Amino acid sequence: KYTRQYFLPPEPCFDWVHRDHLDHPPIWCSVDLRDGNQALIVPMNLEEKLAYFQLLVEIGFKEIEVGFPAASDTEFEFVRTLIERDLVPDDVTIQVLTQSRDHIIERTFEAIRGAKRAIVHLYNSTSVAQREQVFRADKGEIVNIAVTGAEQIRDLARTTPGNFFFQYSPESFTGTELDFALEICNAVLDVWQPAPDRKVIINLPATVELSMPHVYASQIEYMGKHLTHRDAVILSVHPHNDRGTGVAAAELAMLAGAERLEGTLFGNGERTGNVDIVTLALNLYSHGIDPGLDFSNLPAIQARVEALTKMQVSRRHPYAGELVFTAFSGSHQDAIAKGMKWREEKSPEHWTVPYLPIDPKDIGREYEGDIIRINSQSGKGGIGYVLEQSHGFDLPPKMREQLGYAVKRVSDREQKELSADEIAEIFMREFVNLGQPLDLVE
Numbered sequence: 001k002y003t004r005q006y007f008l009p010p011e012p013c014f015d016w017v018h019r020d021h022l023d024h025p026p027i028w029c030s031v032d033l034r035d036g037n038q039a040l041i042v043p044m045n046l047e048e049k050l051a052y053f054q055l056l057v058e059i060g061f062k063e064i065e066v067g068f069p070a071a072s073d074t075e076f077e078f079v080r081t082l083i084e085r086d087l088v089p090d091d092v093t094i095q096v097l098t099q100s101r102d103h104i105i106e107r108t109f110e111a112i113r114g115a116k117r118a119i120v121h122l123y124n125s126t127s128v129a130q131r132e133q134v135f136r137a138d139k140g141e142i143v144n145i146a147v148t149g150a151e152q153i154r155d156l157a158r159t160t161p162g163n164f165f166f167q168y169s170p171e172s173f174t175g176t177e178l179d180f181a182l183e184i185c186n187a188v189l190d191v192w193q194p195a196p197d198r199k200v201i202i203n204l205p206a207t208v209e210l211s212m213p214h215v216y217a218s219q220i221e222y223m224g225k226h227l228t229h230r231d232a233v234i235l236s237v238h239p240h241n242d243r244g245t246g247v248a249a250a251e252l253a254m255l256a257g258a259e260r261l262e263g264t265l266f267g268n269g270e271r272t273g274n275v276d277i278v279t280l281a282l283n284l285y286s287h288g289i290d291p292g293l294d295f296s297n298l299p300a301i302q303a304r305v306e307a308l309t310k311m312q313v314s315r316r317h318p319y320a321g322e323l324v325f326t327a328f329s330g331s332h333q334d335a336i337a338k339g340m341k342w343r344e345e346k347s348p349e350h351w352t353v354p355y356l357p358i359d360p361k362d363i364g365r366e367y368e369g370d371i372i373r374i375n376s377q378s379g380k381g382g383i384g385y386v387l388e389q390s391h392g393f394d395l396p397p398k399m400r401e402q403l404g405y406a407v408k409r410v411s412d413r414e415q416k417e418l419s420a421d422e423i424a425e426i427f428m429r430e431f432v433n434l435g436q437p438l439d440l441v442e
């Protein structure tokens with residue numbers, strides 16, 4: 001039933017496999033307000049979009065796709081509000097999406113009239129499946145759609161007040177033959193005639209993630225090598241996450257030459273979502289590379305995103321999830337406790353605490369006393385560490401062991417996690433014996 005629906009480059013590539021990490025961040029473009037928003041059960045209203053835009057600016061995004069202004073009155077009004085109320089900082093470029101249809105392009109230019117900096121993002125679908133099943137058009141007709149739209153955009157940009165830049169996406173790129181993707185992108189570039197001081201963005205979306213990440217990356221590498229006007233093109237990627245490998249695909253694509261990346265906060269977006277920019281940025285950060293985005297108070301960002309989108313970030317989500325800086329297993333707890341202590345004593349330059357990929361403090365997460373959660377699986381080391389951190393009792397090894405057994409017994413019987421105060425109560429009961437039977441303890 002299933003067969004390969006994507007296309008490998010005809011020539012060997014993968015020069016980039018010899019690099020083990022990225023050494024600089026891409027140009028980030030948030031598509032939360034367009035791709036993310038269109039995938040919400042109830043899309044954001046004007047006020048919500050304004051609040052979300054403000055959040056993206058605070059995080060440090062310099063390119064923000066703000067919507068598809070011809071698609072609805074709210075989208076149109078939002079773009080007008082940003083421009084008329086002068087809400088876009090001088091160093092931020094807004095981006096608007098348009099299909100290649102006369103009235104839609106005209107309406108798009110009405111929306112961005114007077115913008116200080118706006119990218120007009122033209123797309124049309126190019127894959128074999130879309131050509132055959134949806135458009136019932138041959139390759140020439142599909143190229144014609146792109147070229148006609150590009151020409152209209154070029155002409156309107158000349159006559160409309162504002163400062164406009166251009167972007168083209170062969171939508172469903174991952175299901176498109178590479179020679180055809182090249183042909184259509186090059187045809188659009190010929191219309192727009194980019195220059196090194198007026199670059200054009202060619203954005204290659206994994207509209208549906210169809211392949212393993214290295215295949216997408218090799219497609220990006222191939223396109224980067226063969227596009228015309230290369231020194232005047234910004235090569236951009238737009239991964240979705242259908243196979244659950246959007247982050248890997250994005251990272252390999254950047255190693256393979258992508259210079260710009262479109263994604264969303266926490267990976268909101270159609271189906272399984274767009275690629276998650278928070279994870280990508282913090283992955284860079286964990287390699288010592290400044291991502292240029294400020295996630296130093298990630299819980300506050302998460303709370304605002306959740307309130308505005310009404311979507312919940314998973315408890316296991318990289319970096320952000322409620323449980324990701326928590327250790328339940330005894331041996332993990334013990335190692336973390338020792339790692340923290342070692343860190344206090346030696347003040348090493350780099351972060352090496354076992355089981356914690358980054359210092360939770362760097363992204364505004366709490367770890368003192370909270371990082372280690374105590375239940376029946378916990379170990380004596382973690383239990384002793386929590387008691388020491390919360391109540392200042394540094395127990396000798398024998399006492400730790402006895403307390404460990406007592407705490408695990410209670411947690412097992414009650415089938416619940418225990419707080420630091422409950423551990424202290426058990427400690428008092430075991431060693432101080434005040435004569436008061438505690439609810440938790442037999």
Ligand code: KIV
Binds near residue numbers: 097169208238
């Ligand atoms: O996923 C996609 O292909 C898109 C395009 C409009 C860029 O969102």
Ligand code: ZN
Binds near residue numbers: 207238240
């Ligand atoms: Zn998309």
